Amino acid sequence: MAGKLPENFLRFKGTHPEIYAAFEELGRTLHESGPLSERERRLVKLGIAVGLGTEGGVHSAVRFANAGGCSREDIAHVVRLAITTIGWPRALAAMSWVEDLVGEEK
Template structure:
């Protein structure tokens, strides 16, 4: 299970597979609870990660968005949309975190 998960998430999945399984099931249930498309859900999750100031989550959701075929411009737009509610410094940080993942490709 942890082979597909980087860093601490992979470690948690390996060390506590029952906890990880329950966490994954909760995520699936939440995703299926509404009418959003997979693309919409991914962009919202990216926005929430930006709002939380979580660099790791922004990296993760950026990687996963690209794997789903979401283009860089859409990801950067999410960061730009953060300027109003979160401020320029948080938005610029998020943009650099998104670009970190692009640079790794």
């Protein structure tokens, strides 16, 4: 997966590998424990990141969504759906973060 992880995250991961391993395992378990498909789970995670308004979270969610089989239109639709919930300014910011990754698509 393309993209450089933040230095503080890499430092924490290196300093506390047991915590990171537990976090990864929890993520895997949560991801696989319900009825949603891979595609649906990736779109939900993108929606959460958009709602939180975190650029890094949106970038990560878009990369995972692409890897999980979501199309550019699937991703754009999620962001458009957010307009009436989070408002134009935050949704437009999220749209710009999605566009940051256009060149990284598979």
